């Protein structure tokens with residue numbers, strides 16, 4: 255089959271399987287996964303050297319090591335420097351050009367399906383392997399050896415044999431923020447977090463949170479846009495008048511309204527939007543800010559040993575969410591520009607121009623832990639160490655606190671009446 259796109263096609267050849275390795279059927283090394291590499295989360299890489307990274311010393315899969323930001327062999331200790339081309343840059347992509355390209359891909363894929371009449375295209379160079387969790391629907395891609403046998407989102411066991419082929423061509427990844435926080439560091443932050451939770455049950459505080467951390471790269475979009483806004487509204491200025499006579503004489507505040515309107519332009523840089531669903535968005539937002547200055551050009555070597563989640567939010571839906579963030583910032587600016595003591599905003603008309611985006615992978619330590627009869631999720635920003643997540647509450651401790659509060663209020667009331 256002859257595909258027109260060259261830029262996103264991947265002609266890399268998988269390296270041969272390494273020699274026999276210490277066999278542990280439940281261990282992290284699973285040879286079945288070796289050919290289930292991330293067929294270009296979108297992009298060709300490594301000038302065709304292969305998408306898993308065998309150790310020069312022993313042939314096992316190298317893993318990205320956070321401490322020195324290098325590839326290292328977990329078996330023999332061999333270290334390989336990650337090579338980033340000196341001219342590699344994290345480039346902004348044109349938003350509308352990409353939307354057109356996606357549309358074109360959809361048309362082509364529909365045609366291919368009709369022509370071939372089946373869903374399996376073995377050997378198709380755009381086919382990628384993905385793993386979907388049956389319990390929660392989380393989708394992951396992986397590279398090299400998958401070190402986890404449990405879903406990073408919900409903690410259920412994942413069936414590695416169920417890696418399925420995915421036909422769809424995807425927006426390439428532009429940049430990666432490599433893991434900065436090591437597993438042990440994350441664990442320490444987590445226990446501090448557990449200890450500092452108010453109203454946590456005692457056994458939860460004592461035993462902490464048990465479970466396996468999973469390092470996951472999540473998909474994000476960042477958008478840039480130049481905006482031109484025209485607004486109309488009213489500026490309110492307060493003044494005081496004296497009303498009433500005799501005993502009723504008093505001052506009252508009034509507001510005089512003046513028409514206000516204007517135009518201004520504002521550039522927005524790196525408005526960040528999570529491109530994965532099924533994660534608690536409140537916690538994900540609370541993981542911000544991300545040190546985006548540390549983002550490096552996409553390089554699959556950094557993904558070695560980690561899961562990378564493919565985006566489930568389409569690019570245009572992502573921009574709609576970014577627009578929400580931009581619009582609320584513009585609204586604040588309109589209020590400032592109108593000035594006065596209070597403002598009424600009748601209308602803000604905004605044109606978005608020169609929209610560009612980047613598709614980024616940002617690192618998160620995820621932990622799903624069981625407590626009593628349900629599963630809780632914890633998220634750790636693996637670039638800053640920020641911990642967010644669900645935790646159990648002790649009903650008794652809360653009741654006790656409410657009771658003490660009520661007693662204190664009662665005591666104050668009683669004292670003030672004497």
Ligand SMILES: [Zn+2]
Pocket residue numbers: 309310311312313314327328329330331332
């Ligand atoms: Zn080795």
Ligand SMILES: [Zn+2]
Pocket residue numbers: 387388389390391392405406407408409410
């Ligand atoms: Zn799951």
